[in-house]
Amino acid sequence: xxxxxxxxxxxxxxxxxxxxxxxxxxxxxxxxxxxxxxxxxxxxxxxxxxxxxxxxxxxxxxxxxxxxxxxxxxxxxxxxxxxxxxxxxxxxxxxxxxxxxxxxxxxxxxxxxxxxxxxxxxxxxxxxxxxxxxxxxxxxxxxxxxxxxxxxxxxxxxxxxxxxxxxxxxxxxxxxxxxxxxxxxxxxxxxxxxxxxxxxxxxxxxxxxxxxxxxxxxxxxxxxxxxxxxxxxxxxxxxxxxxxxxxxxxxxxxxxxxxxxxxxxxxxxxxxxxxxxxxxxxxxxxxxxxxxxxxxxxxxxxxxxxxxxxxxxxxxxxxxxxxxxxxxxxxxxxxxxxxxxxxxxxxxxxxxxxxxxxxxxxxxxxxxxxxxxxxxxxxxxxxxxxxxxxxxxxxxxxxxxxxxxxxxxxxxxxxxxxxxxxxxxxxxxxxxxxxxxxxxxxxxxxxxxxxxxxxxxxxxxxxxxxxxxxxxxxxxxxxxxxxxxxxxxxxxxxxxxxxxx
Amino acid sequence: xxxxxxxxxxxxxxxxxxxxxxxxxxxxxxxxxxxxxxxxxxxxxxxxxxxxxxxxxxxxxxxxxxxxxxxxxxxxxxxxxxxxxxxxxxxxxxxxxxxxxxxxxxxxxxxxxxxxxxxxxxxxxxxxxxxxxxxxxxxxxxxxxxxxxxxxxxxxxxxxxxxxxxxxxxxxxxxxxxxxxxxxxxxxxxxxxxxxxxxxxxxxxxxxxxxxxxxxxxxxxxxxxxxxxxxxxxxxxxxxxxxxxxxxxxxxxxxxxxxxxxxxxxxxxxxxxxxxxxxxxxxxxxxxxxxxxxxxxxxxx
Numbered sequence: 001x002x003x004x005x006x007x008x009x010x011x012x013x014x015x016x017x018x019x020x021x022x023x024x025x026x027x028x029x030x031x032x033x034x035x036x037x038x039x040x041x042x043x044x045x046x047x048x049x050x051x052x053x054x055x056x057x058x059x060x061x062x063x064x065x066x067x068x069x070x071x072x073x074x075x076x077x078x079x080x081x082x083x084x085x086x087x088x089x090x091x092x093x094x095x096x097x098x099x100x101x102x103x104x105x106x107x108x109x110x111x112x113x114x115x116x117x118x119x120x121x122x123x124x125x126x127x128x129x130x131x132x133x134x135x136x137x138x139x140x141x142x143x144x145x146x147x148x149x150x151x152x153x154x155x156x157x158x159x160x161x162x163x164x165x166x167x168x169x170x171x172x173x174x175x176x177x178x179x180x181x182x183x184x185x186x187x188x189x190x191x192x193x194x195x196x197x198x199x200x201x202x203x204x205x206x207x208x209x210x211x212x213x214x215x216x217x218x219x220x221x222x223x224x225x226x227x228x229x230x231x232x233x234x235x236x237x238x239x240x241x242x243x244x245x246x247x248x249x250x251x252x253x254x255x256x257x258x259x260x261x262x263x264x265x266x267x268x269x270x271x272x273x274x275x276x277x278x279x280x281x282x283x284x285x286x287x288x289x290x291x292x293x294x295x296x297x298x299x300x301x302x303x304x305x306x307x308x309x310x311x312x313x314x315x316x317x318x319x320x321x322x323x324x325x326x327x328x329x330x331x332x333x334x335x336x337x338x339x340x341x342x343x344x345x346x347x348x349x350x351x352x353x354x355x356x357x358x359x360x361x362x363x364x365x366x367x368x369x370x371x372x373x374x375x376x377x378x379x380x381x382x383x384x385x386x387x388x389x390x391x392x393x394x395x396x397x398x399x400x401x402x403x404x405x406x407x408x409x410x411x412x413x414x415x416x417x418x419x420x421x422x423x424x425x426x427x428x429x430x431x432x433x434x435x436x437x438x439x440x441x442x443x444x445x446x447x448x449x450x451x452x453x454x455x456x457x458x459x460x461x462x463x464x465x466x467x468x469x470x471x472x473x474x475x476x477x478x479x480x481x482x483x484x485x486x487x488x489x490x491x492x493x494x495x496x497x498x499x500x501x
Numbered sequence: 502x503x504x505x506x507x508x509x510x511x512x513x514x515x516x517x518x519x520x521x522x523x524x525x526x527x528x529x530x531x532x533x534x535x536x537x538x539x540x541x542x543x544x545x546x547x548x549x550x551x552x553x554x555x556x557x558x559x560x561x562x563x564x565x566x567x568x569x570x571x572x573x574x575x576x577x578x579x580x581x582x583x584x585x586x587x588x589x590x591x592x593x594x595x596x597x598x599x600x601x602x603x604x605x606x607x608x609x610x611x612x613x614x615x616x617x618x619x620x621x622x623x624x625x626x627x628x629x630x631x632x633x634x635x636x637x638x639x640x641x642x643x644x645x646x647x648x649x650x651x652x653x654x655x656x657x658x659x660x661x662x663x664x665x666x667x668x669x670x671x672x673x674x675x676x677x678x679x680x681x682x683x684x685x686x687x688x689x690x691x692x693x694x695x696x697x698x699x700x701x702x703x704x705x706x707x708x709x710x711x712x713x714x715x716x717x718x719x720x721x722x723x724x725x726x727x728x729x730x731x732x733x734x735x736x737x738x739x740x741x742x743x744x745x746x747x748x749x750x751x752x753x754x755x756x757x758x759x760x761x762x763x764x765x766x767x768x769x770x771x772x773x774x775x776x777x778x779x780x781x782x783x784x785x786x787x788x789x790x791x792x793x794x795x796x797x798x799x800x801x802x
């Protein structure tokens with residue numbers, strides 16, 4: 001018996017671990033940072049939906065010598081000693097940065113609503129289409145992130161403008177020790193309240209079913225700044241004021257940007273396909289066949305140029321041409337000899353149905369870059385507003401070309417080509433993943449020059465990833481990158497002239 | 502006779518292991534005996550056109566029928582009269598009949614277990630033994646894990662179980678209950694799907710494979726001229742896990758099943774014999790409703 005005690009010991013250890021049920025994911029603890037700069041001239045940066053943020057009205061604050069303000073300040077000081085665990089969690093959660101947190105929330109909602117209309121992607125079954133259930137068609141994700149970032153950026157430019165106009169000193173300068181790293185900024189109006197409220201309103205507009213949840217998150221976000229000793233309630237209220245003006249402007253923009261994000265339930269795409277100029281036209285490879293995703297998306301307004309040349313790609317080689325035949329043969333060769341690493345790359349960048357899409361992926365990458373640079377809220381919002389407008393334009397351009405030519409996926413022409421990912425249910429040319437990679441790498445390379453080499457490497461890998469996956473031709477990637485870089489350059493030109501250094 | 506039945510039962514048990522979930526049922530109640538060894542080489546084929554998404558039965562026209570073939574190598578060796586070591590490894594090929602998923606093929610996991618017969622009691626021709634076993638499973642290569650057509654989950658597992666084995670003449674009855682701790686795996690992608698209770702979406706590529714509990718009841722006859730058994734196995738997810746869904750990583754799905762099957766072994770010459778088995782899935786969760794046939798030979802030394 002004794003000689004086998006190791007046996008019992010090991011078994012015991014095993015069963016000891018049984019005590020705790022593990023979650024699907026072990027989440028790491030977020031890191032906080034104090035912003036590297038405060039950008040006092042940020043209120044003069046160029047807003048996107050306004051001529052000037054001076055139009056955004058923010059009421060004059062009570063002076064710090066007033067009784068009303070002193071009472072607020074004492075309440076915050078006293079309240080900070082009486083926080084419960086949930087409140088401390090909330091303070092820490094939002095201390096990671098309001099702009100980034102709301103960007104994460106948007107990505108989660110995109111993934112949640114990124115489903116195929118009338119179809120269960122898990123089981124391959126056709127299900128009744130529910131017009132009341134919002135759906136984020138694939139390219140629409142880029143638009144959601146763009147609208148959110150634009151709203152955050154404009155709200156923060158307005159907040160910065162008012163901060164340095166009224167110069168109410170930060171709480172830290174008045175003897176309050178905040179529970180989190182806080183930028184040394186004038187505290188009125190609260191930049192967090194502006195971000196929370198405007199993000200909540202924009203996302204509620206795009207995800208109406210989530211309104212109550214979003215309102216609760218925004219409420220917690222604003223309160224967390226009071227709990228954390230960073231703002232007094234009147235700072236928050238002024239942030240709300242800004243957010244309301246900005247959200248109204250965003251709503252007007254959304255209603256007029258000409259982008260069709262509702263599923264094409266009347267099959268209008270079939271007429272588009274009939275009039276397409278390509279020699280062999282795309283058909284759905286799903287069983288049963290499904291209409292392609294958002295066929296009318298590509299004709300809406302772009303952020304950086306309204307010229308049609310901006311979204312056009314050269315005509316793809318006809319299927320009978322030697323250029324096309326060799327492109328198809330290349331896909332076939334890769335599929336037949338696919339390495340594990342090619343499989344990995346294809347999966348890393350596919351970001352298909354049920355995910356936050358390639359736009360979300362580039363936001364994730366950008367989030368890391370923003371943290372590394374310790375960008376303040378305003379600068380983070382500028383980074384994301386530049387990136388996401390460019391990504392939306394990239395998505396739009398690739399979608400425009402897809403439904404101009406209806407180029408079939410490789411497996412349609414050669415059914416022996418097997419894929420490493422699900423074959424996306426829309427035409428092949430040009431690759432939206434390559435286009436958005438070209439866009440993102442151009443914008444990010446400009447904003448984060450020290451990381452440009454690494455960013456370009458990622459973009460190059462992403463661009464060819466779906467060739468490795470067997471769902472795209474090399475010319476899809478090559479032309480996609482070109483369109484994407486062109487759009488990215490337009491965003492860089494905007495950034496060079498927006499007043500930020 | 503006794504020697505035959507030992508090797509055979511282990512083999513028979515091995516035969517019914519579903520190719521894609523490896524660790525369960527590696528051990529049975531028959532001890533090998535000191536310095537004795539047995540080897541088995543078997544082929545098995547399993548197919549399903551219906552699977553459980555959560556617990557709902559579905560057929561996916563984009564997958565058709567998924568067929569899995571495997572060649573299994575299995576060996577046992579008696580380190581002492583009351584300690585055995587058991588080792589197994591399969592080579593697996595799996596493919597779908599419809600759609601465009603690439604077929605997957607290769608060496609899957611290496612499993613090893615130590616079995617200890619802690620106690621045995623004899624009364625009136627009835628032997629009751631109480632056994633313990635610990636096992637470990639390790640992927641032999643970085644195969645594809647996050648696809649509907651895949652050969653395994655790629656997790657490193659620790660398996661602890663206890664067995665009660667009753668033998669009366671040719672008749673036997675074995676009950677075993679165990680816990681399989683499955684380690685975390687790295688996906689090829691960052692976590693880019695919706696996780697309802699997630700707080701920090703930037704968590705990289707690592708996800709947890711749900712642990713399971715495993716219950717097997719087996720009964721049959723073991724004689725000089727043949728061995729036959731019937732069995733039921735119920736595997737239940739212990740951790741919460743996920744259900745099959747768009748972009749949900751396959752390794753995080755909570756997998757459970759109830760399967761039943763039977764095995765037969767016929768000795769041919771001396772320590773060499775042929776074996777065959779059949780199993781079917783009665784109910785399940787996030788797994789194929791598979792039927793499995795297998796056959797092979799076993800050599801005792």
